[in-house]
Amino acid sequence: MSAVNTVRGPVEADDLGRTYMHEHIFVLTADVQRNYPGEWGEEDRRVADAVDRLRALAAQGVRTIVDPTVVGLGRDVHRVRRIAERVPELNIVMATGLYTYDSVPFFFHHRGPALNEALGADVPDPMVEMFHTDVTEGISGTGVRAGMLKCAIDRQGLTPGVERVMRAVARVHHLTGVPVTVHTHPETRTGLDVRRVMCEEEGVDPGRIVLGHSGDTTDCDHLAELAGAGFVLGMDRFGLNLGTTFEARADTVVEMCRRGHAAAMVLSQDAACYIDWIDPDVMAFLPQWHYLHLGQEVLPYLRRNGVTDEQLTTMLVDTPRRVLSPVPPAAP
Template sequence: MATVETALGPVDVADLGFTLMHEHLMVKSANLHDQWPHLDDLTARADEVATQVRAAGDRGVRTIVDCTPPNMSRDVPLIRRIAAAATNVNVIFSTGVHPHFPVPYPFRYKAPEETTDPDRMAELFVRDLTVGYADTGVKAGIIKAGTDPVLDRENEMMLRAAARAQVATGAPITTHTRPKTKVGLMQQDVFAREGVDLSRVVIGHCGDSTDFAYLSALCERGSYIGMDRFGLDAPPWFRLTVEQRVDVVVEMCRRGYASQMVMSHDSMCWCDFLSAEEKETYMPRSRLTTIPDEVIPMLRERISTEEIQLMTIDNPRRIFAAGAGE
């Protein structure tokens, strides 16, 4: 039986079902709430997020991949609380590193040129995947890495750390990218040099792009691509509407790539730098239910049921089953 690790323990990959492959349940400013816990009741916020997760589950979503890595203030106890409350949805959490957030100083080289030490970071990722968080035994199920806006030497070290953890454990990698600079191809180059099978990689945020030559090139090298920002249509950062993102998915299906796409929202269900009112004002469709409520009905009018199942159920299952040795 092939299993994948979740916040509540291993689950048979056959039971993952409709999977949202790139979400953020809770995003916190580093150390802010540790130093000033009076600022918010995080357990209450986690319970509010659990309500959002249950709502997605009521619409058929069975698994959510939380792509919040440790340097983005991942909080495993809160993720477990959410998963325990939202009993109709599996939650897979990630290890790894996000390029927008600082890498802890002890994991940098000190000379001759300061940059990230990939081996020391990879050890931490491997521990999350094989031993688990602290002494809980609760393990991460995926490795997060990213590049934004361009690949520099330190970012390359972050990618190499993720790659080495992938090779050591078999866990899949999912990435943050800026498609405008085509960094997904650069990520693939780094991963390939480190010996990663590119079919074990999801190149993220590809739904931000209408450059079909770029998207096709990523797929031709064997990776999955994330159509994973449905609802993030607030300018100036996210310029494609839900409807335009559906157009991109339909065109990629027409080109024969349904078997290499996964879907999600990249939604921050709660974060301490964006109030609920601001989120509703600037990105009202960025929620865990937009794909089942809006996107799937649109897709049903334009592509086959089999293609929808590939992107929402079969492809995620294959991504995790390969790492489990199936």
């Protein structure tokens, strides 16, 4: 079995154990935090709080989390490594990629493909080299290598910026064999755009792609279509019950298991120790949105409603292990 890159080094896929495939540690707006540090508060206090929360998660029996925090979400590998060293019982897989629903950051506007027409040449996209370096050499010079690639498509659809990132991620997947997670918006069926661009045009195996936030819809016919196409569905926002309910999210998993799609699903909460996108006062209205919700409430509910222990093991251990195991890079 192949080794998976984690913050503390490679871990054999067989040793990943119960895995949550989409949990952040911190989601931050980097420019705001750098220029208004009072919002963040004391660094040591934030780190200590994260250590406590992750230790509690590990005490539930979770052995691995994937943190898909990339550029655009305030990724800081130095901070995460500091936390990981204090929670050795939990593996943390970091991601590389770029998070945007629309245009790319200004850094990329006049680099790479944007110069093709002006120069009359095929200029490589610097994203490809950057993401590739994160996987093969390490992030930010730390030697911590990314074990997942990340891009996003939301209700804005396949904008030129979104498509550019998606294709860069696909190319690095072929160069490295590292799997892909895509933030999607199932209400507008953006998983179908992922299928066309990443699979049909770029040649990525859908079994190597997690369609994040698939649990935001209760349309099981659409989810079954994506599962039937080979994708892995991220049922990964348990506890984030804005515009939906706990029961709606859980019952969707129950129904998909009943239809035979347990092997096509992974479970998570998309929680964080701190996210500066949301006023802290608003978090009081999301009492279930935390790392322990799955273990405390979701899994018992699923069992009571017919999901078997074998199916839970499939979603929490077997499918994550399969997805995270690197495959050989494509031939040049």
